[in-house]
Amino acid sequence: MDLQNKVVLITGASSGIGKAIAQDLDKAGMRLVLTARSQDKLNELASSLQQAKVIAGAITDPDVPQKLLDTTLETFGQLDVVINNAGVMTVGAIEDVDIEAICEMVRLNVESVYRMAYTVLRHFKTIGSGFLINTSSIAGLKTASQYGAYNGTKYAIEAFTDALRMELAGTGVKVSALAPGTVATGLYDRWSQEDKTYVTSGGALQPENIARCVRFILEQPDGVLIPRMLVVPTNQPV
Template sequence: MTEEPLYDTVAAVTGASSGIGEAVARLLAARGARLVLGARRTDRLDRIAADLAPERVRTVATDVTRADDLVRLVSTAVDEFGRLDVLVNNAGVASLGPFADGDIEAWTAMIDVNLRGVLHGIAAAMPVFLRQGHGDFVTTVSTAGMKIVPEMGVYAATKNAVRTALEALRQESTDGVIRTTAISPGYVRTDLGAPGENVEPGSHMPAFAIAPEAVARAVAFALEQPRDVEIGELVIRPTVQN
């Protein structure tokens, strides 16, 4: 019998307490991966971990705006499982509105989480990946950066900044050690919102939004490729989305 390609893969996932992050964690666990789950809402993380194989899952309180939290997430994987194969940079926030609102607090939060949070993850995992001689960065971006629309300007700007950074990282990593994959979802039924907001999953999404499990399958697809194959970017959205 052929072994599942992701069996015993060690993956850390940020924003793992709900939505896409939770779906990725559950799918990777089902395929035999060992996991370190990070998020601010540790109560939710603990419930998810309890549903999975407890001996193969660790949870770490993680605020991606704090570089030390990402170092702790990565260190937990290495200390508990001996290595880190994949970092899924998934944590994100969105606060929509016109520039005329001048909502600097919301803009700053999106920059701190969506952009700095990804950079903190790269900085934390890179030394481990280089030391091991392999590692995958899988990052949740967005179709919002591909089709620019009113009231999503700052959110789209943060996502396009991440897309640019990942392309530069890809070009710096053509020795085969590091693979980078940008996953750009369209409308997905999640509770994505500003930090601290309590939003019902999918409540602000159109009825045609797809399930987060669809995005998780795209993540698994990228990771399952042979080491000499890199899926640089995947766009996944509802078939009826403009």
């Protein structure tokens, strides 16, 4: 896809991977719609970009995906790419885990991804083009002790994306799953030092590294699809 002047909607755009993707796709000449809950952070990011619209809100609100689509079309007249990226990572031992936080994670990492995907894919199918990238994780390809609930959310995204790829074959619409290993972002802000040490034991990618992968996926010719990209720090031991 030639990215110049195309319109991309990015969820979880206020920090980390989503923010880096926004900055990179801005450099590629795309027009951007940025969403997350932190309006101030989004406004600050948007002010550094060429053409960006901010729509702040919780993506877990069932009305938000349609609102995002409608506002994008009203603002820019088109939508070409969606990066379904917002997510959290809640892990822990059986005795310690906060079950309400786990259920909140499922609502964000799975339910809101499904709602966003179905909403924009109906639009993409109607127009016969479009690209959806879901942020998965290496945790969507292999499990780890105490990570089971998070693993489940990302396995769901892997399965969902691959099934969509087959369903969408021949429609002009593309879907991919991007599966990073450890990336240095705010995802681990509330983790204990011990857990952070474990997850970064092989080093960490920078969010810009993931943005570059997104760009590579998007810029493939029409007849080429990368359905999944796994990218990890060189020394990641798992």
